[in-house]
Amino acid sequence: MAKKTGMTENELRGAAEAAIRESVGFxxxxxxxxxxxxxxxxxxxxxxxxxxxxxxxxxxxxxxxVEWMMPSLLRIFTGGDVVKFEPKGPEDEQSAEQATDxxxxxFNVDNNGFLILHDWFKDALLSKVGIVKHWWEQAxxxxxxxxxxxxxxxxxxxxxxxxxxxxxxxxYEYEDEPGVVLHDLKVSHTFxxxxxxxEGVPPEEFLIxxxxxxxxxxxxxxxxxxxxxxxxxxxxxxKQKVDALGDDGDSDYLTxxxxxxxADEEYDDARGGTEDRSTDKITFTEGYIRLDxxxxxIAELVKVSLGGTGQVALLDWEEVSRVPFSDLCPVRTxxxxxxxxxxxxxxxxxLINSTLMRQMLDNLYLSNNPEKEVDISGVVNMDDFMTSxxxxxxxxxxxxxxREIAVPFTxxxxxxxxxxxxxTKQLRTGISPTTQVDSEALQNQxxxxxxxxxxxxxxxxxxxxxxxxxxxxxxxxxxLLKIITTHQNRARMIRLRNEWVPMDPRGWNAEMxxxxxxxxxxxxxxxxxxxxxxxxxYQIMGLEQGGVGMVTPKHIYNTLEKLVNLAGFKSxxxxxxDPGDGQxxxxxxxxxxxxxxxxxxxxxxxxxxxxxxxxxxxxxxQMQLDAELKREQMEMEVQLKREQMxxxxxxxxxxxxxxxMQPVQFGGNVG
Numbered sequence: 001m002a003k004k005t006g007m008t009e010n011e012l013r014g015a016a017e018a019a020i021r022e023s024v025g026f027x028x029x030x031x032x033x034x035x036x037x038x039x040x041x042x043x044x045x046x047x048x049x050x051x052x053x054x055x056x057x058x059x060x061x062x063x064x065x066v067e068w069m070m071p072s073l074l075r076i077f078t079g080g081d082v083v084k085f086e087p088k089g090p091e092d093e094q095s096a097e098q099a100t101d102x103x104x105x106x107f108n109v110d111n112n113g114f115l116i117l118h119d120w121f122k123d124a125l126l127s128k129v130g131i132v133k134h135w136w137e138q139a140x141x142x143x144x145x146x147x148x149x150x151x152x153x154x155x156x157x158x159x160x161x162x163x164x165x166x167x168x169x170x171x172y173e174y175e176d177e178p179g180v181v182l183h184d185l186k187v188s189h190t191f192x193x194x195x196x197x198x199e200g201v202p203p204e205e206f207l208i209x210x211x212x213x214x215x216x217x218x219x220x221x222x223x224x225x226x227x228x229x230x231x232x233x234x235x236x237x238x239k240q241k242v243d244a245l246g247d248d249g250d251s252d253y254l255t256x257x258x259x260x261x262x263a264d265e266e267y268d269d270a271r272g273g274t275e276d277r278s279t280d281k282i283t284f285t286e287g288y289i290r291l292d293x294x295x296x297x298i299a300e301l302v303k304v305s306l307g308g309t310g311q312v313a314l315l316d317w318e319e320v321s322r323v324p325f326s327d328l329c330p331v332r333t334x335x336x337x338x339x340x341x342x343x344x345x346x347x348x349x350x351l352i353n354s355t356l357m358r359q360m361l362d363n364l365y366l367s368n369n370p371e372k373e374v375d376i377s378g379v380v381n382m383d384d385f386m387t388s389x390x391x392x393x394x395x396x397x398x399x400x401x402x403r404e405i406a407v408p409f410t411x412x413x414x415x416x417x418x419x420x421x422x423x424t425k426q427l428r429t430g431i432s433p434t435t436q437v438d439s440e441a442l443q444n445q446x447x448x449x450x451x452x453x454x455x456x457x458x459x460x461x462x463x464x465x466x467x468x469x470x471x472x473x474x475x476x477x478x479x480l481l482k483i484i485t486t487h488q489n490r491a492r493m494i495r496l497r498n499e500w501v502p503m504d505p506r507g508w509n510a511e512m513x514x515x516x517x518x519x520x521x522x523x524x525x526x527x528x529x530x531x532x533x534x535x536x537x538y539q540i541m542g543l544e545q546g547g548v549g550m551v552t553p554k555h556i557y558n559t560l561e562k563l564v565n566l567a568g569f570k571s572x573x574x575x576x577x578d579p580g581d582g583q584x585x586x587x588x589x590x591x592x593x594x595x596x597x598x599x600x601x602x603x604x605x606x607x608x609x610x611x612x613x614x615x616x617x618x619x620x621x622q623m624q625l626d627a628e629l630k631r632e633q634m635e636m637e638v639q640l641k642r643e644q645m646x647x648x649x650x651x652x653x654x655x656x657x658x659x660x661m662q663p664v665q666f667g668g669n670v671g
Contacts, residue, residue, distance in 0.1 A: 006295030013314040016304045019220035019289050023207040024338070026224075031338055035127045035203055036257040038062065038343035041350050042126055043263070055361040059353035061346045061425060066125045068431040069342060072461045073121050073468070076518045078114060079565055083107075083477045086513040095508040102503045103480050105494050111198045119200040121468070124328040125342040130472070131201040133223060134479055135324045136487040141193035147185040155183040163190045192490065196483050198476070201325070204257045207287070212337045214327075221323050222287035230278040232307065237315045245308040247282045283309050288323045326479065328472035330464045342464075345428040349421050356418060360411035367409040374402040430460025469516040478514045485510040497573050532563050553579035 007015075024031055041062040050056040083103055087096040107113040116132060124130030144167070147158065159166050168186035173179070205225050212218035227235075232242045285306045290299040301323070305315040331340035374385055378401035384394045385402065394402065425431075484505045491504035536559045542551040557579055561572040 007291065007293045009314055009317075012291065012293065012302070012304065012317060013306070013312065015291055016220075016287055016289055016306060016314070017312050019209060020207060020222060020224070020285060020287060020306070023209050023220055023222065025204065025207045031128065032204070032257055034344070036260050038126055038341060038347065039257065039260045041343060041347050042066065043260070045260075045263075047351065047354070055358040055365070057354065057357050057361060059350050059357060061350035061353055062126075062343045065342050065346045065425065065429045065431055066122065069125060069429065069461055069464070070118070070122060072431075072458070073465055074114070074117060076462075076465045077117055077468075077473070081571070082473070082516060082518070084515045084517060085481065086515055088509050088512055092509050092512060095505075096512055098503060099481060099505070099508055099512065101496055101501075102484070102494065102505065103477055105496070105503075106196050106480060106484070107198070107477075109494075110195055116198055116200060120328060120472070123200065123203055124330050124468070124472075127203040128329060128338050128341045128344070129203060129206075130328040131203065131206045132198055132326050132472070132476060133201050133324050134196065134198045134326065134476060134483065136483050137195050137197045138487075139193045139195065140190055142188050142190045144186065144188045147183075147187070150183040150185055152181060152183070155185060158185065158187060161189065164188070165190065194487060196480055198480075202258070202261070204261070206325070207285070208337060213335055214337060215323055215325055218323075218337070220287060220289045221325060222285050223325075224283065224285045226281045227284045228279050229282060232282060232284060232315070237305065237307075241313060241315055242282075242307070243277075245282050245313055246311065247280065247309050282307050285312075288320070293319070322479065322482065324479070326472045326476040328468050330467065332467060332471075342429055346425050349425050349428075353418065353421055356414050356421075360414050363407070363409060363411045366407040370404045370407050372402050372404055430458060465518050469518045474514050474516050477516070481505075481508070481512065481514075482510045497571070529563060529567075532559055535559055536563070 020026055044058045044060050044063065046056060046058060081100070081104060083100060085096045085099040085103070087093050107116075120130040120132050122130070147154075150158065158164065159169075165188045166185065167188055168184075170184040171181055172184075174182050201223055205223055207220070207222040207224055208215070209219040209221070212221075215221055229242050229245070232245075233239055285304075287304045287306065289302055289304060291302050292299050293302055294300070300319050301321065302317055303320045304317045306312050307315050327337075329337075329339040330342055331345070333339040369388060372385060374382075376382065378397045379385065380395035380397060384392070396402065485508050488505050491502040493500050493502055495501075536556065539551050539556050539559060543553070543556065557572075557576060560576050564572045564575055
């Protein structure tokens with residue numbers, strides 16, 4: 001596509017290719033090597049210093065630390081409604097509530113939100129940074145319908161609908177009414193069916209410029225992946241350009257990190273291996289680079305699509321407003337994009353543990369099956385001594401020709417060291433099986449001490465959860481709101497709380513604030529539940545005594561909502577109804593007559609407030625209804641006509657079937 005620019009396409013391609021080659025993740029680097037090493041430790045691969053005939057056991061500290069932390073993080077983020085949009089002004093109140101429901105529907109229903117979080121978090125815990133990509137996937141849906149016996153007006157109405165294509169049309173005269181023309185019609189309706197898509201990006205496929213502090217300030221960010229020529233054509237790229245792409249297998253793409261990840265599979269990503277060029281694998285990079293393409297002195301954000309290796313080809317480019325990636329890092333390093341992973345915290349402990357365990361097992365092997373010294377001059381058959389088995393016979397010329405070399409069992413001295421390493425791992429990660437409360441531990445310490453110890457060990461996981469919430473997760477949901485307000489061009493019906501609700505984000509404020517509710521706070525679930533129950537008791541007491549201006553039914557509802565979420569239920573709706581934000585009136589005390597007068601005054605004031613509110617809501621609703629009525633009236637009429645014709649067609653069909661099933665009457669007598 002032709003675009004006006006002060007920079008030629010060759011200059012743009014050269015700048016983008018240089019940015020790719022200088023980015024972190026393009027080829028081997030210290031960070032790539034560290035991530036590859038973390039994967040090897042996670043899979044429990046040998047260290048490379050193993051000795052034949054000696055123990056080669058590998059401790060799994062990295063796997064244990066990552067897998068023990070995953071349930072805590074997922075429970076925090078999936079225990080209830082995670083995201084909440086906050087209105088910028090009074091006009092955003094309703095749209096903020098709708099956006100909260102709709103975005104969570106998009107995340108959990110349109111996309112598998114649980115698996116997205118699972119893979120995203122695990123990448124971050126294991127490979128320093130987890131990346132997800134989010135974009136609007138343009139799609140069209142076509143529905144074919146058949147109509148019979150349409151009048152002239154109905155025919156023109158249906159055939160003239162936007163996106164309608166007449167496939168078959170038959171006009172004929174109605175036999176019961178001469179001069180009346182009816183129409184049989186077969187028509188296809190095509191409409192926009194785009195959706196928001198969210199996808200995890202493998203760490204080795206993500207590229208970012210060196211010295212970047214974040215995705216927002218990075219000079220270049222990209223996603224490099226292998227695709228077939230057929231997939232590139234389906235993405236809309238020019239066929240001539242795609243056919244001309246060359247590819248030599250891209251050894252830079254096949255990093256050790258990717259080979260380690262796919263080690264348990266026969267992984268060959270070089271070429272399609274057949275004469276059918278449509279299945280050839282091509283290296284494709286979708287990059288986002290800041291360049292002054294129009295030579296005005298200000299760098300613009302440009303999306304570039306590059307294909308092939310060697311002489312890389314520029315398939316397409318366009319100016320965009322955002323980078324479609326969100327990142328997570330569990331242990332952040334200030335002023336750097338790459339921090340540390342949980343694997344980084346325990347890899348050295350895994351090596352030490354493995355070394356100690358190997359030495360302990362070697363000692364146990366030698367203690368149970370000691371070596372022998374043998375006088376070979378007194379041996380009849382040396383093979384007897386090369387094999388050790390219960391009840392075995394050793395043939396010698398003289399008793400005492402051999403004797404065992406006793407090896408003392410000293411492995412028990414290593415147990416305190418193993419316990420020390422476990423405590424070190426717990427201090428670094430906050431995760432260990434010993435953090436789980438058992439009955440014996442509770443018998444030997446007070447409940448308060450047990451809770452304090454358990455809370456202390458959970459602080460590391462809670463800190464990581466808070467970092468995830470305030471960085472990548474918040475950025476993801478903020479971008480989802482921007483995507484739907486930019487691309488969704490019609491209302492969409494979704495099912496919420498057993499009701500079908502229209503969601504039309506075209507009038508929403510795309511800059512609404514986002515709050516991520518991860519259920520963090522002091523104490524474990526039991527402690528939080530006990531504290532909330534105590535608060536609830538005080539609220540009920542205050543409400544019964546007039547509230548003193550501090551307690552309303554809404555406050556009690558909020559407390560109950562938190563208790564329901566702590567119990568593991570995502571929604572409070574099946575249990576309690578939202579009372580709204582109406583204030584509970586204070587009960588007057590003192591003189592009964594004064595109290596009555598005050599109550600009547602409050603009632604009149606409340607009536608006036610309700611009346612004003614109802615009038616305002618009525619006017620607002622009426623304006624919205626008037627606007628929607630004009631737009632939907634035609635659609636409603638068409639739908640009614642369709643249903644009527646469908647019912648009439650079914651009725652005629654049943655009548656015809658009933659006529660065909662009438663029994664045949666024969667004359668005369670029988671017998």
